[in-house]
Amino acid sequence: MQEKEAQWLTNIYRDTFPQVAATVHRLGGNLDTARDLFHDALVIYLEKRRNNTLDIRVSVKAYLTGIVKILWVRKFKQDSRQRPLDNMEEQLGIPEDFYAPAPERATRLLHYLQAAGRKCLQLLQAFYYEQRSMQEIARQFHFRTARSATVQKYKCLEKVREQVKNAEKYEEAIA
Amino acid sequence: MHEIQEIDQYILREMSVEDQLVFQARMLSCRDLQEKAAHQLQAHALVRRFAREAQREKLAAIYARLWETDAAFRSEITAIFQ
Numbered sequence: 010m011q012e013k014e015a016q017w018l019t020n021i022y023r024d025t026f027p028q029v030a031a032t033v034h035r036l037g038g039n040l041d042t043a044r045d046l047f048h049d050a051l052v053i054y055l056e057k058r059r060n061n062t063l064d065i066r067v068s069v070k071a072y073l074t075g076i077v078k079i080l081w082v083r084k085f086k087q088d089s090r091q092r093p094l095d096n097m098e099e100q101l102g103i104p105e106d107f108y109a110p111a112p113e114r115a116t117r118l119l120h121y122l123q124a125a126g127r128k129c130l131q132l133l134q135a136f137y138y139e140q141r142s143m144q145e146i147a148r149q150f151h152f153r154t155a156r157s158a159t160v161q162k163y164k165c166l167e168k169v170r171e172q173v174k175n176a177e178k179y180e181e182a183i184a
Numbered sequence: 185m186h187e188i189q190e191i192d193q194y195i196l197r198e199m200s201v202e203d204q205l206v207f208q209a210r211m212l213s214c215r216d217l218q219e220k221a222a223h224q225l226q227a228h229a230l231v232r233r234f235a236r237e238a239q240r241e242k243l244a245a246i247y248a249r250l251w252e253t254d255a256a257f258r259s260e261i262t263a264i265f266q
Contacts, residue, residue, distance in 0.1 A: 018242075018243075018246065019246050019249075019250070022243070022246050022247065022250065023250060023254065023257060026247075026250075026257075026261070027257070027260045027261060027264065030261055030264045030265070031264050034264050034265060039265065040261065040265050044244075044247060047243075048239075048240045048243040048244070049240075051239075051243055052236050052239050052240060052243075055239065122230065122234070130231065130234050133231045133234075134231055134234060134235040134238065137228060137231050137232070137235075138231060138232060138235035139235070163188050163189060163192075166188060166192070166224070166227060167188055169227040169230060169231065170188075170220070170223045170224050170226075170227045172227075173223045173226045173227050173230065174219070174223045177223070
């Protein structure tokens with residue numbers, strides 16, 4: 010199943026990236042920018058597909074290219090009056106927190122969390138982001154039952170919540 | 185576990201409207217619960233951020249593999265940025 014999904018994603022990548030790259034090039038961007046924006050667009054597309062909130066009336070290729078154009082405008086803070094987006098942004102429905110600038114604090118915390126509990130984060134990711142069932146998660150992470158995986162999930166969430174709280178306290182102390 | 189689970193249900197909107205109102209009223213009268221809910225919401229945001237980073241890493245690996253193994257892809261891309 011995962012292999013099929015990986016192949017499907019590779020096919021989309023192969024079919025779409027050249028068009029996206031040409032679009033970004035026309036806008037004045039380089040290969041690195043094209044790749045970064047395309048990856049962001051794919052992340053948005055995959056999230057919406059997973060959440061069943063994907064409402065597209067165009068091809069996947071056109072949808073991804075549309076998102077890339079919006080991300081380009083956002084990234085380079087161009088005046089949207091000069092580059093009309095034809096309500097595209099609204100139609101494509103980019104997640105609200107996607108543009109949130111990576112605040113230094115979140116980035117620092119993330120690095121710390123990655124080092125401290127990668128397994129925990131992977132488990133949380135599987136449930137909250139990939140929206141897998143607890144049975145599936147129990148199998149993947151080698152828990153005996155879905156119930157024990159659920160208990161571990163909450164322990165992990167509590168751990169992350171504690172890190173957030175401690176980071177806040179630390180920042181208050183040094184402010 | 186009950187409290188963290190309950191906060192999760194609130195955050196994920198898995199509560200009935202009545203339960204949401206009761207929960208909000210409890211938060212108003214209990215600063216500790218309010219803080220825990222706020223931190224838990226941020227924890228969810230961090231998990232999303234982590235997951236997005238992990239997804240970007242997978243996509244970078246796909247690009248690298250295509251670049252290495254698919255000569256037509258490589259030349260198409262190279263021609264665009266020449």
